[in-house]
Amino acid sequence: xxxxxxxxxxxxxxxxxxxxxxxxxxxxxxxxxxxxxxxxxxxxxxxxxxxxxxxxxxxxxxxxxxxxxxxxxxxxxxxxxxxxxxxxxxxxxxxxxxxxxxxxxxxxxxxxxxxxxxxxxxxxxxxxxxxxxxxxxxxxxxxxxxxxxxxxxxxxxxxxxxxxxxxxxxxxxxxxxxxxxxxxxxxxxxxxxxxxxxxxxxxxxxxxxxxxxxxxxxxxxxxxxxxxxxxxxxxxxxxxxxxxxxxxxxxxxxxxxxxxxxxxxxxxxxxxxxxxxxxxxxxxxxxxxxxxxxxxxxxxxxxxxxxxxxxxxxxxxxxxxxxxxxxxxxxxxxxxxxxxxxxxxxxxxxxxxxxxxxxxxxxxxxxxxxxxxxxxxxxxxxxxxxxxxxxxxxxxxxxxxxxxxxxxxxxxxxxxxxxxxxxxxxxxxxxxxxxxxxxxxxxxxxxxxxxxxxxxxxxxxxxxxxxxxxxxxxxxxxxxxxxxxxxxxxxxxxxxxxxxxxxxxxxxxxxxxxxx
Amino acid sequence: xxxxxxxxxxxxxxxxxxxxxxxxxxxxxxxxxxxxxxxxxxxxxxxxxxxxxxxxxxxxxxxxxxxxxxxxxxxxxxxxxxxxxxxxxxxxxxxxxxxxxxxxxxxxxxxxxxxxxxxxxxxxxxxxxxxxxxxxxxxxxxxxxxxxxxxxxxxxxxxxxxxxxxxxxxxxxxxxxxxxxxxxxxxxxxxxxxxxxxxxxxxxxxxxxxxxxxxxxxxxxxxxxxxxxxxxxxxxxxxxxxxxxxxxxxxxxxxxxxxxxxxxxxxxxxxxxxxxxxxxxxxxxxxxxxxxxxxxxxxxxxxxxxxxxxxxxxxxxxxxxxxxxxxxxxxxxxxxxxxxxxxxxxxxxxxxxxxxxxxxxxxxxxxxxxxxxxxxxxxxxxxxxxxxxxxxxxxxxxxxxxxxxxxxxxxxxxxxxxxxxxx
Numbered sequence: 001x002x003x004x005x006x007x008x009x010x011x012x013x014x015x016x017x018x019x020x021x022x023x024x025x026x027x028x029x030x031x032x033x034x035x036x037x038x039x040x041x042x043x044x045x046x047x048x049x050x051x052x053x054x055x056x057x058x059x060x061x062x063x064x065x066x067x068x069x070x071x072x073x074x075x076x077x078x079x080x081x082x083x084x085x086x087x088x089x090x091x092x093x094x095x096x097x098x099x100x101x102x103x104x105x106x107x108x109x110x111x112x113x114x115x116x117x118x119x120x121x122x123x124x125x126x127x128x129x130x131x132x133x134x135x136x137x138x139x140x141x142x143x144x145x146x147x148x149x150x151x152x153x154x155x156x157x158x159x160x161x162x163x164x165x166x167x168x169x170x171x172x173x174x175x176x177x178x179x180x181x182x183x184x185x186x187x188x189x190x191x192x193x194x195x196x197x198x199x200x201x202x203x204x205x206x207x208x209x210x211x212x213x214x215x216x217x218x219x220x221x222x223x224x225x226x227x228x229x230x231x232x233x234x235x236x237x238x239x240x241x242x243x244x245x246x247x248x249x250x251x252x253x254x255x256x257x258x259x260x261x262x263x264x265x266x267x268x269x270x271x272x273x274x275x276x277x278x279x280x281x282x283x284x285x286x287x288x289x290x291x292x293x294x295x296x297x298x299x300x301x302x303x304x305x306x307x308x309x310x311x312x313x314x315x316x317x318x319x320x321x322x323x324x325x326x327x328x329x330x331x332x333x334x335x336x337x338x339x340x341x342x343x344x345x346x347x348x349x350x351x352x353x354x355x356x357x358x359x360x361x362x363x364x365x366x367x368x369x370x371x372x373x374x375x376x377x378x379x380x381x382x383x384x385x386x387x388x389x390x391x392x393x394x395x396x397x398x399x400x401x402x403x404x405x406x407x408x409x410x411x412x413x414x415x416x417x418x419x420x421x422x423x424x425x426x427x428x429x430x431x432x433x434x435x436x437x438x439x440x441x442x443x444x445x446x447x448x449x450x451x452x453x454x455x456x457x458x459x460x461x462x463x464x465x466x467x468x469x470x471x472x473x474x475x476x477x478x479x480x481x482x483x484x485x486x487x488x489x490x491x492x493x494x495x496x497x498x499x500x501x502x503x504x505x506x507x508x509x510x511x512x513x514x515x516x
Numbered sequence: 517x518x519x520x521x522x523x524x525x526x527x528x529x530x531x532x533x534x535x536x537x538x539x540x541x542x543x544x545x546x547x548x549x550x551x552x553x554x555x556x557x558x559x560x561x562x563x564x565x566x567x568x569x570x571x572x573x574x575x576x577x578x579x580x581x582x583x584x585x586x587x588x589x590x591x592x593x594x595x596x597x598x599x600x601x602x603x604x605x606x607x608x609x610x611x612x613x614x615x616x617x618x619x620x621x622x623x624x625x626x627x628x629x630x631x632x633x634x635x636x637x638x639x640x641x642x643x644x645x646x647x648x649x650x651x652x653x654x655x656x657x658x659x660x661x662x663x664x665x666x667x668x669x670x671x672x673x674x675x676x677x678x679x680x681x682x683x684x685x686x687x688x689x690x691x692x693x694x695x696x697x698x699x700x701x702x703x704x705x706x707x708x709x710x711x712x713x714x715x716x717x718x719x720x721x722x723x724x725x726x727x728x729x730x731x732x733x734x735x736x737x738x739x740x741x742x743x744x745x746x747x748x749x750x751x752x753x754x755x756x757x758x759x760x761x762x763x764x765x766x767x768x769x770x771x772x773x774x775x776x777x778x779x780x781x782x783x784x785x786x787x788x789x790x791x792x793x794x795x796x797x798x799x800x801x802x803x804x805x806x807x808x809x810x811x812x813x814x815x816x817x818x819x820x821x822x823x824x825x826x827x828x829x830x831x832x833x834x835x836x837x838x839x840x841x842x843x844x845x846x847x848x849x850x851x852x853x854x855x856x857x858x859x860x861x862x863x864x865x866x867x868x869x870x871x872x873x874x875x876x877x878x879x880x881x882x883x884x885x886x887x888x889x890x891x892x893x894x895x896x897x898x899x900x901x902x903x904x905x906x907x908x909x910x911x912x913x914x915x916x917x918x919x920x921x922x923x924x925x926x927x928x929x930x931x932x933x934x935x936x937x938x939x
Contacts, residue, residue, distance in 0.1 A: 053849065053902035064853035064898055066891040317910065357897035362883050366876045366931075367893040368835055369924040371900075376917045443883075 004272075008034035008242065010512060011261055011271040013249045013286070015039070016107020018485035019277035020231035021141055021502040022509035027240040029513040034269055035232075035241070036261060038089075038248035038278070039105040055218045056355065067361045069448060071113075072354050074100060076217050079111050089248065091285045091405070097395055097412025098450035101281045103248065106229040108279065108453065109498070114198045114216075114225050115328050115347055116147055116499040118160025122340040123493040128462035128471040129507070137503035137510070138162035145226040145502075146204055149196030154184060155331055159196045160499075166201045168194045169210060172350035174315050174382055175329035181436040189335035190432050195328040195347055198226035198499075205234075212323040214353055225327070244269060249278070252286050252481065259480055273512060276473075276483045277505060280455035283487040284408045287459060288399040290478040292466050300397040301390030301492040303454040304414055306422060308384045309359070309441040310348075310433055315380035326353035332384070334432070336425050341389040344425055345494045351381035359383070362443045382438065386425060390456060390492025392418040395449055397458055412449030422446060454497055459483050460490035472511045473504075484508045521715050522546040522578050524619075526610070527585030528554055528561075531674035532625070532667060536583065536707045543711065550575060550610075551586055566606030567591070576617035581714035584610060585625045592637045592784065597644060607645045611652060611659070623660045623714050624649055628699060628732050628795050630663060636787035650727060660713045663795060665699035665732025666742070667706055669814065676703075681779050683747040683755060690758040692765040694740035697794045699732035700811040706731050712804040719803030729800045733808055736794035742811075749815035751824070754863045762787075813859065825861040826851060827869045832892055835872035837900035838916070846899050853895040858888055862938050876923060877930040878938055889938035 010026055012019045015037040026033045057064045058077025065080065074083055086092075086101040093099065102108045118138050121131045142163025150156055150168045171179065171194060182192045199216075200209045200223075207223035207230060216225055223230065235241045247263040254260075258272040276283045280300065288294050328347030335343040351359060356378065360370035374381070394413040399406060430440045461469050466477040473482040484505035486497055523540055527533040529552035537554050540547045550571060553561040564571045566588045576582075588602050595601040611622050626646055629639035646661045668676045682689060709731040737745075740757050747755040760768075769781045801808055815821065829850045833842055868874045875893070884890045908916070 051902075052904075053846075053899070056902050057849065057898065061849060061853055061856075064849065064856075064895055066857055067885055067894050069885070319910075355898070356901060357894055360897060361890075361894055364881055364883070366879050366881065366924055366927060367890065367897055368838075368876060369920045371836065371897055372917055372920045376913055 005256065006258055006271045007269045008032045008271045009516075010034070010273050010275055011036060011259075011269050012275040012277055013261065014107060014277035014279065014282065014485070015105050015228060015232055015243070016102065016277060016279060016485075017109045017228045017498055017502045018279075018505040019107070019275070020228045020235060021505035022275050022277055022484045022512075023235050023241065024140075024144070024231070025506060025509035025513045027235065027238045029516060030240060031513060031516060033235075033241050034244060034271065035235075036244045036247045036249050036263065036269060037105055038103040038282075039246060055215070067358055070098070070100075070451060071447075071453075072217060072358065073111050073113055074453075075355070075358065076111075076219075078219060082110055090282060091407045092281050093407050093409050094450055095409055095411045096449060097410040098448050099281055099410055100450065100453045101279050103282075106227050106232065109226065109228040112498060113327050113347070113496075115195060115331070115496040116142075116145075116198050117158070117196055117331075117495050118162060118503070119493060119495060119500045120158065120160065123495060125340040126462070126491050128490075134500070134503050134507055135162045137506035138499065141499060141502045141506055144231065145198050146200045146207070147196060147198050147499075148201040150194040153193035154191045155193030155196075155333065158191060158333055159193075159331070165196075169197065169199060169201060169325055170212070171195075171329040172321055172324045172353065173318070174312050174350050174352075174380060175348050177312060177315065178348065178382070178433075178436050178438055179330055183435075186435055187334075187428075187432055189343075190332065190428075192330060192332045192436075195331045197327060199325065199327065200224045200226075206230075210325055212325055214324050214326055216326045217354070249286060252290060252478070254478075259478075272480065274481045275505075275508070275512070276481060276487065277485050279485060280457065280487040281408070281410070283483055283485065284397055284458060285399070285406070287467075287475065287478070287481070287483070287487075288408065289406070290475070290481070292477060294399050295401075296467070297396045297398045298458040298467055300393075300395040300410055300455060301457040301489070302393040302395055302412075302450060303387040303390060303452045303492060303494055304392050304418055304422075304446060304449065305388070305452040305454075306386040306426065306444060306446045308386065308426065308429060308433075308444045309362070310382040310384055310438040311377060311441055312380045312382065312438045314437055316377060318379045320352035320379045321350075324350065324353055326350075329382075334386075334425065334428060336421060336428070341391060341491065341493050343494060344386045344388055345496070346384055346386040348382050348384045351383060352378040354383075362445070364442065384429070384433070386429065387452060387454065387494040387496075388418065388421065388425075389494040390454075391415065392421065393449065410450070414446075414449065418446075454486075454492065456486040456489040456492040456497060459488050461488045462490050473508050482508055482512065520544065520546050521580040522548065523714060524548050524550055524575065524579045524582045524614075525585065526550045526564075526566075526583070527587060527625070528552065528557075528559070530585060530587075531671065531676065532664075532703055532706055532710075533585045534673075535670050535703050536585070536710060539704065539707045540711060545711070545715070548575070548579070550582075567602030568606070570609040570613035573613065573617045576614055576619050579614075579617075579619050581621035581623060582610070582614045582619055583623045583625070583710055583714055587625075589782070589784070592641060596637050597640050601641055601644075603641050604645055604648060608648045608652070611649050615652065615658060619658070621658050621660065621714055622649070623662055623710060625710070626661045626663045626728075628663050628665045628730065636784050638784055646728070659727045660718065661728045662710060662713055663728060663730045663732070664706055665701045665730070665795075665797070667703050668700050668746075668811065669702040669704065675785060678779060678781065678785065679743065679746055680750055683743055684750045685778075686755075687747070687753060688756045688758065689743065690760045690765070690768065691739075691743070692760060692762050694738065694757055694759045696739045697736035698739050698742050699734075699736050699794055699797065700742060701731060701733045701808055702811070702814055705806055705808050709801070709804055709806045712806065716804075719800075729804070730795045730797035731800070731806070732795060732797045733811065734798040734801060737811070745812055745815055748861065748863050749821040751820060753866070821861060824863075825854075828861050828864050829854065829896075831864065831869050831872040831875060832896040833900060835875045836893060836896040837903055839903070843903070846903060850896055850899045853899070854892055858891065862888060862892070864889075864938075873923060876927040878934045879931070880935040880939075881928065881931050887935070887939050889935070
């Protein structure tokens with residue numbers, strides 16, 4: 001295809017987990033791939049050495065800001081930098097919605113909790129694809145990124161078994177005790193097991209296994225926690241792959257036999273096909289203008305998330321563990337209804353690995369007393385998240401034009417039925433934790449819409465509307481544009497979606513490679 | 517006319533005049549002074565006083581503009597608004613002589629309180645002078661009246677000096693006109709405005725009195741708020757203002773003359789406060805290219821305010837870390853963090869600096885985003901968390917927890933009311 005007038009055979013917009021996953025099958029068949037990366041000029045990167053404050057607060061004190069309810073992952077210096085940069089530069093505004101995105105190399109995988117699991121046949125209800133269509137992609141992605149977890153515990157089937165797993169990480173002492181006290185007889189619709197994480201427990205391809213250094217949140221200097229930059233580095237070694245730096249895509253226009261992407265700094269790249277992997281939010285400003293009615297309101301799915309602080313009395317007075325990792329220790333699932341998606345999933349974190357002030361601020365005490373109580377109790381404290389499925393959210397996304405500037409406004413909200421479900425789930429979980437030796441502390445809160453950062457679906461696959469996409473993510477209104485990330489999920493179960501985002505991108509990448 | 521602009525300034529020994537001479541010199545403008553020169557300055561001065569016959573025409577040679585800031589308070593007190601008031605007579609004589617000598621511009625410093633029915637003689641006299649000057653024949657575009665607002669900043673002199681002394685002296689101040697709106701403007705901004713009016717082509721007036729420009733803060737603030745801001749900047753503390761009727765204030769003014777150790781407050785000042793009305797200044801300021809900085813941030817950067825701010829940060833960090841010795845760099849980090857979201861001191865009581873544990877009675881018990889003190893303490897907690905901590909023995913940890921519980925219990929009854937102060 002060297003005689004082609006285009007810059008590449010495929011242009012991929014976005015360098016996050018979806019973008020790199022779509023790129024691999026394409027370059028492997030010899031297609032010329034150009035990836036457009038909207039990252040701004042990056043500072044020296046996350047510092048992992050030096051005085052403690054540099055790591056925790058950032059060289060420019062980026063993380064030293066008042067409490068705002070964001071997840072601890074997003075409150076690190078890198079998190080503040082990346083999310084702040086996204087909120088400044090992406091034309092996306094939240095209205096009662098915390099719009100989190102990353103215009104950074106590697107996308108949101110720079111800030112994620114590394115929790116991975118597969119969707120099962122129930123989760124894919126209503127999708128135009130079956131589990132078998134995804135299985136080989138799950139396998140490929142799992143093997144590429146390195147996943148550790150248990151293949152034999154109660155959740156191993158629920159989390160999927162397509163790819164080979166590395167041995168699981170040892171949970172912290174409090175989480176281990178919770179798991180040891182777990183008995184599946186009292187609540188048949190509740191399952192508890194070890195977390196499944198994209199964290200290495202055995203060295204591979206230049207990355208080192210986790211050494212339980214406790215510093216995951218502030219950037220793993222060993223590279224044990226997966227981030228899409230590792231894949232990007234591998235892709236860049238291939239002759240078929242090119243990366244356009246600091247290229248924030250702002251517009252898609254049709255051109256002869258294909259599409260042209262214009263960037264903010266005036267560059268243009270064209271290809272017969274475009275792969276949109278710019279995140280569920282980042283995809284919207286580029287795709288909405290292509291629809292017959294660009295300002296129509298579309299539904300954006302998200303997973304409302306609740307956090308429950310737990311204390312395990314048996315662990316009070318113990319000292320904090322010296323080693324460990326600060327991401328999810330355990331995972332669980334609780335069914336609350338009969339429909340396929342009627343379950344919550346979540347993970348259990350140990351507080352002694354997390355920064356204290358934001359948790360202390362939630363106690364009904366003064367700040368000093370809150371900190372004292374927190375640090376005294378930390379070895380006994382956990383926090384359990386509970387993600388609700390996407391149908392519990394009610395967010396609307398619309399394209400608005402003001403003068404010569406256009407923005408996408410996301411109006412956040414919860415489905416009316418959530419309050420009731422949340423009450424029931426919280427009550428049941430309280431009882432379940434209690435039976436396993438942990439008391440729920442006051443302060444269970446539902447985070448503001450958008451805080452979960454599990455966004456999906458304005459351009460659902462199988463949706464027979466102009467903004468819908470085919471089973472290969474190709475937009476009905478604009479053939480040649482393939483949406484490979486969560487933006488094309490027709491529904492959002494409460495499971496962590498990243499692995500499926502990657503597998504789906506891989507599947508569509510294979511399809512596009514086969515088209516050749 | 518010579519190449520470098522040359523200014524002739526009266527009232528140069530005064531509050532605004534002194535700063536104007538400095539700034540003009542800094543801008544490379546040649547300055548001469550009519551009357552008293554600022555102390556310690558070496559500008560050429562020609563002896564002259566208001567009420568004396570017009571100065572010799574040679575003083576006007578090569579002068580680009582006269583800025584007439586001089587004012588005789590003594591004459592106001594004696595002669596009120598009678599036509600003999602030397603401010604009237606002298607101002608007119610000076611302007612006549614300047615125009616006769618071919619000076620192209622005459623800038624007269626007036627006040628935002630100028631008006632025929634102003635409550636203080638100062639406002640009425642300034643208005644009368646404006647009228648007289650405007651009636652002078654053949655002045656063309658040459659006459660400019662600058663109506664100046666409430667001037668602050670720089671040396672503590674004039675009304676600014678009086679107010680800073682008062683707010684420093686006492687946390688309780690009986691005063692008139694608390695609801696009046698004043699228009700604070702920094703002395704440097706006034707000087708920049710006066711220089712622009714003296715030397716630049718005058719901005720066109722759209723249908724308003726041709727020669728009057730307003731140099732006053734574009735956003736009027738309540739006089740009470742202004743005094744509180746001053747108090748905070750000067751001492752970091754808060755203040756209680758007791759509104760009193762004008763007659764009582766006048767009586768108090770008369771008393772200050774006989775009281776030792778108390779600055780004498782002129783009746784004129786009180787009447788001036790009781791009778792000012794805001795004037796629209798934004799258009800003039802914009803036309804003259806003067807950007808008026810926010811008074812709060814300008815006052816907040818003065819030294820006592822900064823000291824107080826630092827002392828508060830130290831107290832918060834001591835409270836949150838439980839340590840009495842803190843690295844300076846940690847305090848600097850906290851100050852930077854605070855200044856990015858909510859600059860300046862909160863005005864915590866002084867006792868808190870001595871005994872930081874007291875902070876706990878002012879913070880809310882409930883989780884409270886957006887509470888000014890709680891937000892600062894959150895930042896302090898983050899900074900404190902990065903300080904090296906000795907590993908405490910279990911018993912020590914337990915006793916510290918017990919102490920905290922007791923202190924927390926004793927603070928509880930005060931919080932509902934006291935935490936509102938810094939909400």
